[in-house]
Amino acid sequence: MSKVPSITLNNGVEMPQLGFGVWQVPDDEATAAVSEALAAGYRSIDTAAIYENEVGTGKALAASGIARDELFVTTKLWNSASETWTRESVLREFDASLAKLGLDYVDLYLIHWPRAVRDDYLTILRTFAEIAESGRAKAVGVSNFQPAHLERVIAETSVVPAVNQIELHPNFPQAELRALHARHGIATEAWSPLGQGKDLLADPVIGRIAAKHGRTAAQIVLRWHLQLGNVAIPKSVTPSRIRENIDVFGFELDDEDLTAIAGLDNGTRLGPDPDEFDFN
Numbered sequence: 001m002s003k004v005p006s007i008t009l010n011n012g013v014e015m016p017q018l019g020f021g022v023w024q025v026p027d028d029e030a031t032a033a034v035s036e037a038l039a040a041g042y043r044s045i046d047t048a049a050i051y052e053n054e055v056g057t058g059k060a061l062a063a064s065g066i067a068r069d070e071l072f073v074t075t076k077l078w079n080s081a082s083e084t085w086t087r088e089s090v091l092r093e094f095d096a097s098l099a100k101l102g103l104d105y106v107d108l109y110l111i112h113w114p115r116a117v118r119d120d121y122l123t124i125l126r127t128f129a130e131i132a133e134s135g136r137a138k139a140v141g142v143s144n145f146q147p148a149h150l151e152r153v154i155a156e157t158s159v160v161p162a163v164n165q166i167e168l169h170p171n172f173p174q175a176e177l178r179a180l181h182a183r184h185g186i187a188t189e190a191w192s193p194l195g196q197g198k199d200l201l202a203d204p205v206i207g208r209i210a211a212k213h214g215r216t217a218a219q220i221v222l223r224w225h226l227q228l229g230n231v232a233i234p235k236s237v238t239p240s241r242i243r244e245n246i247d248v249f250g251f252e253l254d255d256e257d258l259t260a261i262a263g264l265d266n267g268t269r270l271g272p273d274p275d276e277f278d279f280n
């Protein structure tokens with residue numbers, strides 16, 4: 001079984017560079033998918049309150065028999081626009097996620113989205129810092145934060161997020177945010193790392209590199225993430241793909257491959273623009 005390397009977050013916590021995402025996996029299917037992933041060697045699982053599969057995910061973690069300190073569990077606060085967030089409401093949602101997961105701590109707790117119309121993410125992050133201080137989250141961070149959100153957090157709170165989880169794949173490689181993260185010691189975590197398994201995996205440039213290395217398109221894209229220094233969290237409910245996506249440690253992309261993949265940047269997001277998106 002391949003050993004997944006870790007990166008060191010800005011508070012010293014180790015995070016596996018490759019994890020398993022469970023967005024859009026129904027709760028009653030999450031247990032099987034996460035169990036399959038753990039059996040394949042993944043130790044990092046990325047869920048969120050809004051995915052409504054923390055219970056099914058927690059069942060797989062418990063049934064695995066894997067020591068808690070070998071697992072890395074991420075969940076996220078769904079900071080819905082229907083309320084103004086306070087310390088109390090953040091703690092309430094955090095406690096609810098822990099209970100659903102059946103855990104007494106998570107490894108990483110993230111704010112799911114910045115919000116276009118309100119700025120209570122500063123209150124949220126201050127409460128996250130308190131949660132981290134209590135040991136109930138080993139690290140805290142953000143998701144979908146744009147440069148202006150990050151600059152504001154760093155200027156107005158004492159918190160430097162450990163991670164910013166953002167849409168990132170060869171069609172949308174996020175050069176500006178990656179450079180900003182590097183300046184502040186924030187780890188870059190890529191969501192939809194495979195471009196949601198659509199056009200990107202059928203791209204002839206990726207196909208040519210895959211043929212050259214005797215690998216699949218998904219493996220080439222995941223290798224690209226790892227060599228860029230990103231954390232990647234591919235999702236699959238298909239056992240053969242779950243195994244394929246972690247079998248990415250026996251080869252290296254060369255400079256020619258990396259240059260060819262850099263040419264796939266077309267500035268196109270698959271998900272919403274965080275500067276414009278607000279939700280309920």
Ligand SMILES: NC(=O)C1=CN([C@@H]2O[C@H](COP(=O)(O)OP(=O)(O)OC[C@H]3O[C@@H](n4cnc5c(N)ncnc54)[C@H](OP(=O)(O)O)[C@@H]3O)[C@@H](O)[C@H]2O)C=CC1
Binds near residue numbers: 165166201218236
């Ligand atoms: N913070 C945020 O706002 C967001 C976070 N995320 C996180 O990122 C994770 C991954 O992103 P996601 O959007 O799911 O997209 P991915 O880029 O991981 O792609 C998942 C899709 O690709 C398919 N797939 C997986 N592996 C392969 C393979 N080897 N070959 C061909 N097709 C494959 C899957 O199909 P199948 O399952 O049928 O095998 C699925 O349809 C999420 O699960 C979630 O944890 C995602 C979106 C937003």
